[in-house]
Amino acid sequence: MKYTLETDFSKHVKSDELHRVYLLYGSQTYLVSMYEKMLIKKALSGEFNEFNLHRFEGADFSMQDLYDAVEQLPFMAQARCVTVDIDPDKLDSGALKEFCSVISDPPATTTVIVTIKTGQPPLKKEKLSALVKTCDKAGGVIELGARRSADLLRFLRSRASKNGCELSSDEASYLVERCADDMQLLSQELDKVCAYKGTGTITKEEIDAVVSVVMQARVFDLSKAIFRGNFQKAMELVDQLLYMREPVPRILAVLSGSFVDLYRGFCARQAGVSPAQAAVDLGYAKNREFVLKNAMTDSAEYSAIQIGQMLETLIQADARLKSTGASDRVILEQVITQLFLITGKVR
Structure with missing residues (x-):
């Protein structure tokens, strides 16, 4: 059985029903691990669990x-549980076929939980499909991806509360901007902030003091510095990124993504489409709607010609990185300077 909604799967986990086989995978490894623990606890309700978990x-x-x-009988208990954390890409076709055969029909006393914790679905879709097909027929399958923005913020505020702190929706959104939507990373960083704060309401300054900012967030700050005409801040961020040994092609790729968002925001604003609808139409994850909303606001300050020139400048910089022997740093600094000249906002 395939569960398309996490809410439905959550209800199943809390119910008395128990499948013999489960497959948990998706971009949110935090959720994969969380539901794995819940299913283990559900499957092993008796004593001597240490002998019945493999x-x-x-x-x-x-x-x-x-x-x-899988075939072994429980030891002085009603059931046993077998967990398998696997990366299907690392199995050849023969091994994967044998694996699927082993887990396809376990005894009624055994629950098999298969997890994929690579963070992303396997590149070889045929292998994932074979595993999904087997587990769908034998039990339950759930892909655990990004949560909606509101659900993610509720998760962070609830976790802060359990740690004795308060986290407003604005600060929760700010934390997501700093760490992206990886729930594993978010939970770790929030726990650090709560330990630093102790008790009380968490502020942005305290988040900045403790949280390890992901590279995407620093490049996001770089794009904001360009949009706001802050040349000095932009160059400081370039220094930080290079000090962190981030490859220039990767920095440029993420930076280009911000300007693609700007272009999409411009088009959505021109068409009179709301941020929520535009996010759906353009395929943004539910908890990334704020990216398009910000882009729509920022795009109001530029013409279609300016945005086109920005994108062309980034394309040319990418070509130079791939085809010339010029210094990567020089190319990056040049493209940022050119973007400032196009915006006409330098302070």
Whole structure:
């Protein structure tokens, strides 16, 4: 059975129903791990659980050992549980076929939980499809991706409250901007902020003092500095990114994404489409709507010709990085200077 909504799967996990096989995967490894723990607890409700839980990780385990673990009877309990953390891409077609055969029909006393914690679906879709097909037929499958923005903010505020702190929606959104939407990273960074704060209401200054900003957030700050005409701030951010040994092609790729967002925001604003609808039409994740909303606001200050020139400048810089022997840093600083000249806002 495929669960298309996390809410439906959550209800199932809290119910008395228990499938014999589960497949948990998706971009949110935090949720994969969370539901894995909940299912283990649900499957092993009796005593001697340490004897009835068998874990396998990676691709180096023996299929015979896995078969034996799945088929083994519970020890002085009603049930046993076998968890397998696997990356299907690391299994050849023969091994994957054998794996699917082993987990396809476990005994009624065994619950098998298969997880993929790579953070993204496997590149080889045929392998994922084979695994999904097997687990769908034998039990339950759920892909755990990005949560809606409102749900993500509720998660952060609830976690802060459990740590004895208060987190407003604005500060929660700011934390998401700093760390992107990775719930594993967000939970770790929020725990650090709460430990630093102790008790009380968390401020942006305290988030800045503790949180390890992901590269995408620094490049996002770089694009904002360009949009606001702050040349000095932009060059400081370039220094920070290069000091962190971030590759210039990667910096340029993320920066280009911000200007593509600007172009999309411009088009959506011209068409009179709301940010929420534009985010759906353009394929933005539900918790990334704020990116397009900001882009629509920023795009109001530029003409279509200016935005076109910005995108062309970035394309030319990318070509120079790939085809010339010029210094990557020089190319990056030049493209940023050219973008400032196009915006006509330098202070």
